Amino acid sequence: GAVVSQHPSRVICKSGTSVKIECRSLDFQATTMFWYRQFPKQSLMLMATSNEGSKATYEQGVEKDKFLINHASLTLSTLTVTSAHPEDSSFYICSARDRGLYTEAFFGQGTRLTVV
Amino acid sequence: GDSVTQMEGPVTLSEEAFLTINCTYTATGYPSLFWYVQYPGEGLQLLLKATKADDKGSNKGFEATYRKETTSFHLEKGSVQVSDSAVYFCALTERAGNTPLVFGKGTRLSVIA
Secondary structure, eight states: OOOEEEEOSEEEEOTTOOEEEEEEESSSOOSEEEEEEEOTTOOEEEEEEEETTSOOEEOTTOOTTTEEEEEEETTEEEEEEOSOOGGGOEEEEEEEEOSSTTOOEEEOOOEEEEEO | OOEEEEOOSOEEEETTOOEEEOEEEEOSSOOEEEEEEEOTTSOEEEEEEEOSTTOEEEETTEEEEOBTTTTBOOEEESSOOGGGOEEEEEEEEOSOTTSOOEEOOOEEEEEEO
């Protein structure tokens, strides 16, 4: 199947700093990517849908100024957690689907963010 | 809107036991159905899929059959191993690739030796 690569897999940052997470589709063009957040032992929470060349669509309750999403090319989307605080510590996962109808989603390996 | 309901866990089984994780869905049309698996500390991996009624998806000893009459897609495995311990997600889509899949809440499986 297709490959989605997410980097870094783990990051520890100080409170108040910003962290960038990259998500790349390696063998297909992803016009749309999705960003999820997952708390321990809980389900996936969709944060936003990232569209190449346009603004991301955020889910209700997600702060767009805190979680900046950029999708500048057909193979790269980035999530920047700005002015991070300990409550932003979580597991972040990106996903992409190919363009067709009924196609499966491919997921990155996830990023464990710890804010100290 | 579309939705997926799967049995709540955690599910704890002994090695070589039979596994069933129930999944039912609500959709307006004819969705594609998926099972994903998430091992600790990792992203999700596609385990199997089915795209039309009566299709059976299978992979690594896991199977699920698309039952339109009961709107179900239950995951089964005849003999689980410790290495199957993970969280399993049922999902569907009946839309194009610019929309996210609809996921169930996940079922945590623990297999003990």
